[in-house]
Amino acid sequence: MDSLSPEVFETRRRQMMDQIGDEGVAVFVGPPPRNRSNDTDYPYRPSSDVVYLSGFREPRAVLVLAPGHDEGQFVMFVPKRDEKYERWEGRRAGPEGAVEKFGADAAFALEDLDEELPKWFEGRKRLYYTLGSDPDFDQKMLRWTQTKRHSRGKVAKMPGAVVDVRDLLFKARLTKSKEELELMRRACEISSEAHILAMKHCRPGIYEYELQGLIEYHFRRSGGEFPAYSSIVGAGDNATILHYTDNNSKIGDQDVVLIDAGVEYQFYAGDITRSFPASGKFTPAQRDIYQAVLEVEKATIELVSTDATYEELQESSRRMITEALVELGLLEGSVDELMEEKAYGDYYPHSIGHPLGVDVHDVGLFKVSDDEAHDLVANMVLTIEPGIYVPAADENAPEEMRGIGVRIEDDILVTESGYENLTASCPKEVDEIEALVGSGDPKALEL
Numbered sequence: 001m002d003s004l005s006p007e008v009f010e011t012r013r014r015q016m017m018d019q020i021g022d023e024g025v026a027v028f029v030g031p032p033p034r035n036r037s038n039d040t041d042y043p044y045r046p047s048s049d050v051v052y053l054s055g056f057r058e059p060r061a062v063l064v065l066a067p068g069h070d071e072g073q074f075v076m077f078v079p080k081r082d083e084k085y086e087r088w089e090g091r092r093a094g095p096e097g098a099v100e101k102f103g104a105d106a107a108f109a110l111e112d113l114d115e116e117l118p119k120w121f122e123g124r125k126r127l128y129y130t131l132g133s134d135p136d137f138d139q140k141m142l143r144w145t146q147t148k149r150h151s152r153g154k155v156a157k158m159p160g161a162v163v164d165v166r167d168l169l170f171k172a173r174l175t176k177s178k179e180e181l182e183l184m185r186r187a188c189e190i191s192s193e194a195h196i197l198a199m200k201h202c203r204p205g206i207y208e209y210e211l212q213g214l215i216e217y218h219f220r221r222s223g224g225e226f227p228a229y230s231s232i233v234g235a236g237d238n239a240t241i242l243h244y245t246d247n248n249s250k251i252g253d254q255d256v257v258l259i260d261a262g263v264e265y266q267f268y269a270g271d272i273t274r275s276f277p278a279s280g281k282f283t284p285a286q287r288d289i290y291q292a293v294l295e296v297e298k299a300t301i302e303l304v305s306t307d308a309t310y311e312e313l314q315e316s317s318r319r320m321i322t323e324a325l326v327e328l329g330l331l332e333g334s335v336d337e338l339m340e341e342k343a344y345g346d347y348y349p350h351s352i353g354h355p356l357g358v359d360v361h362d363v364g365l366f367k368v369s370d371d372e373a374h375d376l377v378a379n380m381v382l383t384i385e386p387g388i389y390v391p392a393a394d395e396n397a398p399e400e401m402r403g404i405g406v407r408i409e410d411d412i413l414v415t416e417s418g419y420e421n422l423t424a425s426c427p428k429e430v431d432e433i434e435a436l437v438g439s440g441d442p443k444a445l446e447l
């Protein structure tokens with residue numbers, strides 16, 4: 001299956017409307033295109049919420065859900081058809097297409113927002129809308145809700161309260177349906193293949209961006225529209241920079257290469273990290289660090305179940321990393337005290353993982369207070385990605401460990417009976433990796 005059917009979007013909207021109720025109205029707004037330079041824009045990525053609820057991908061779309069409304073409960077405002085524009089910039093659905101292809105009960109051009117949108121606010125008590133992502137649109141929304149419209153001599157009641165629509169949407173997006181899981185499995189499979197391709201064709205002396213090119217070539221040839229996030233290819237000390245994306249250094253024969261890359265396939269993200277020796281053989285210090293991270297990763301994955309909370313995974317991975325850091329000689333002292341001091345933060349500064357879905361850092365882990373815990377629930381997908389990073393400049397570290405960064409990341413589906421590793425096809429055992437690195441025929445990449 002390559003894309004979601006109209007029925008899937010209809011079901012999602014119906015479930016949202018059940019929660020909104022007929023005293024509420026919800027509005028979702030897609031962002032405008034962003035200028036890259038002079039008269040060219042960045043590739044457009046629609047809002048995850050708009051995509052989730054409609055599959056519509058043109059810029060600036062506004063979706064309205066007004067359960068039980070006489071003139072339509074699902075309304076779309078979209079760019080209008082324009083023959084000349086479309087000859088240059090590409091096809092548009094227009095309001096007609098919004099009704100025919102995207103299931104809107106009513107649809108209008110964006111120019112009609114002022115005139116039409118307030119009609120869907122009349123008589124509703126609550127407006128579900130997320131303030132703060134587009135200040136200009138926020139201003140307009142406030143104006144539209146405040147307008148007291150006169151119809152048949154009466155003053156229409158407008159919503160008196162704004163409720164953050166994310167609360168409803170995030171609950172829905174957290175757990176994945178059967179159809180979504182098919183797309184996520186495909187995203188994970190393509191991402192896994194891309195990592196294998198990069199490992200096969202890695203050899204000392206090539207540049208980080210060459211591996212990035214191979215990975216993103218595989219994403220695109222497999223039908224993925226974009227990388228789900230900027231691909232990270234860091235060799236040696238670059239691997240210790242958590243969000244390194246320059247990818248412009250030559251890979252040395254003593255380097256561990258860290259690649260964190262995943263495809264976005266039909267708006268679902270894969271997110272895999274692998275770390276491997278450029279030469280095909282770990283040095284003893286590299287191997288010790290790698291093996292430690294691998295054990296923590298596997299042990300943490302084993303903890304994934306509906307009986308666990310995200311915070312438990314976080315805490316236990318930090319404890320296991322702390323134990324490993326002591327064993328490696330990177331930290332000294334009692335594990336309990338080091339945990340108390342959060343000493344692991346020098347070498348493991350990030351979290352154990354994050355939910356995955358339409359966004360690479362998907363919805364689901366927002367908390368109001370510190371003592372709140374998040375139960376893992378069946379059909380959510382999360383990453384497990386511990387790491388140890390020893391910067392070259394760290395004079396406290398044993399010399400042979402400096403300039404090594406290792407992270408290992410898999411995408412894990414929580415199931416009723418435990419978990420399923422969606423990226424299990426991507427090798428991570430030491431002997432598997434050592435056998436794979438450099439095994440590709442360089443001729444295969446020649447013109």
Ligand SMILES: [Mn+2]
Nearest residue numbers: 271383385409
């Ligand atoms: Mn990740």
